Amino acid sequence: MFDSLYIHVPFCAGKCAYCAFFSLGAATPAQHRCYLTALAAECRRRAPNCEPLQTIFVGGGTPNILSPDELQEFLAIIGNNFVLAADCEWTVEANPESLTPEKIALLAAAGVNRLSIGIQSFKAQLRERIGRRGSLAQLPAIMRAARDAGISRINFDLIFAIPGQTLADWRDDLAQALSWQPSHLSAYALTLEEGTALAQSLQNDLYDDDFVAFWDTSDELLGQQGLRRYEISNFARPGDECRHNQRIWHGASYLGCGPAATSFDGQDRWTNPAQFQQWLNGRPPEVDHIDADARAAEILAFGMRCVTGWQWDEYRQRCQREPMAFRGDALRRLQKLGLITLDANGARPTRQGLLFNDDLVAELL
Known part of the structure; x- marks a missing residue:
């Protein structure tokens, strides 16, 4: 049974140059209609496998590109098919260009209590450099409307190490x-994903992103205002961490609906087609099936994205493995390398372990 839900809305105004997620730019009203019809059918089919939802995350694409009527229908699909726990955390990703007070009111009325707003940069030239459309002119109205509607948990997405970006920027x-006093801030290093427009445009460029300086500046300035790093790229005020993502990083099961959405039942992972018409036609998801030991190692490694790492009691309950018997040699090597701290109760990544998390993960896998 699932108690977390992810829904993918695959529409946006246009593809950002750095984006590797599945999305359709400038989709037609007819495509929106097909999506909502198919999503309703998928949710009806999958909802019986869900317990009361502890978390919901709506991502994209740009979920708020839906018109007010479409958005209301979308929210009703969730409300009519799933039971929400009394304290369900419901996050919706949003682009400030197409988010309006009317849409915010619809979100709040449906039970959305957390917004994740894609800022990327406040500097127009840097937004343009990564192909980010629109402006931030509506941000003051958005923030007023959200807080007036009772949505106080707000995340800003920012990107650093953009070509040409200075530390002062x-x-x-x-x-x-x-x-703006957000409760949460995501600070992602720009990743040149293979196949994106930005990766192609920079294939012959050389630039020094001074990654560690950006990283340390984030800790310094955000920490001064009470936002602490709790995961490689995420900062929050105490109690405002994203519960949905924390659960996934620690191996919890979740249901995914919509094209390209992934589900995980604790052992197997499966992903819907990342092609709109194939998803509409009901093409079966692609299943990622690996043996139980490999999955337990993956879950152990993925939890090391978080500053708190693992408490062994939680890991034993999640994976039915004794961690030191299962991966003790690797854990001790990581401790000697200074990438984790290790004791009888658990393991946690050090600053170096977060900075060089790929190496940490590779060792555990």
Whole structure:
């Protein structure tokens, strides 16, 4: 049984140059209609496998690109098919260009209590450099409307190490973000994903992103305002961590609906087709099946994205493995390398373990 839900809305105004997620730019009203019809059918089919939902995360694409009527229908699909726990955390990703007070009111009325707003940068030239459309002119109205509607948990997405971005630019972006007093901030290093427009345009460029300086500046400035790093790329005020993502990082099961959405039942992972018409036609998902030991190692490694790492009691309950018997040699090597701290109660990544998390993960796998 699942108690977390992810829904993928595959529409956006246009593809950002850095984006590797499945999305359709400039989709037609007819495509929106087909999506809502198919999503309703998928949710009806899958909802019996769900317990009361502890978390919901709606991502994309740009979920709020739906018109007010479409958005209301979308929210009703969730409300009519799933039972929500009394304290369900319901997050919706949003682009400030197409988010309006009317849409915010619809979200709040349906039970959405957390917004994740894609800022990327407050500097127009840097937004343009990564192909981010639109402006942030509507941000003041959005923030007022969200707080008036009772949505106080707000995340800003920011990106650093953009080509041409200086450390002073990044400090200014962080300062502007903090001026809005968000409860959560995601600070992602720009990743040149294979096949994206940005990766192709920069294939012959050389630039020094001074990654560690950006990283340490994030800890310094955000920490001064009470936002602490709790995962490689995420900061929050105490109690405002994203519960949905925390559960996934620690191996919890979740249901995914919509094209390209992934589900996980604790052992097997499966992903819906990342092609709109195939999903509409009901093509079966692609199943990622590995043996139980490999999955337990993956879950152990993935939890090391978080500053708190693992408490062994939680890991034993999740994976039915004694961690030191299962991966003790690897854990001790990581401790000697200074990538984790290790004791009888659990293991946690050090600063170096977060900075070089790929190496940490490779050792555990």
